[in-house]
């Protein structure tokens with residue numbers, strides 16, 4: 769018998785792929801992981817996690833806040849952001865790299881990559897991930913310790929390819 773010392777979270781089903789049953793499963797798994805690690809599952813943390821799991825667009829903290837505003841009016845944007853940052857540090861959600869200023873978040877922590885549209889900014893999960901192998905330096909340069917790397921596949925999504933560029937740009941006004 770070989771003992772298995774490392775307990776990894778099981779690969780999860782995609783939250784976007786199913787109805788609310790999938791989300792409920794994710795939320796249960798989230799609660800389990802929190803308990804295992806001694807992290808308190810507050811109503812606010814649960815609400816933020818659930819809102820993120822329901823949104824497969826890799827939303828910003830602001831977008832999550834907008835989603836929650838009707839139900840939990842007491843949550844400020846700053847609180848939502850703090851909770852997401854906290855969950856990210858604990859490895860319970862993922863922050864995905866973008867070319868925009870605002871960070872975007874992902875409830876899916878299993879290995880996958882992202883298809884990013886350079887026109888509309890949409891970000892779609894791509895899996896199974898391309899087999900990209902990189903030797904991360906153990907002790908980085910100038911004290912930087914590498915922990916992870918992130919692969920984005922950048923291009924133009926189907927919608928943007930079929931729409932004439934002028935039509936997409938005009939009319940929308942300024943995006944703040």
Ligand SMILES: [Zn+2]
Pocket residue numbers: 885886887888889890924925926927928929
């Ligand atoms: Zn697009």
Ligand SMILES: [Zn+2]
Pocket residue numbers: 826874876880881882892893
């Ligand atoms: Zn993702």
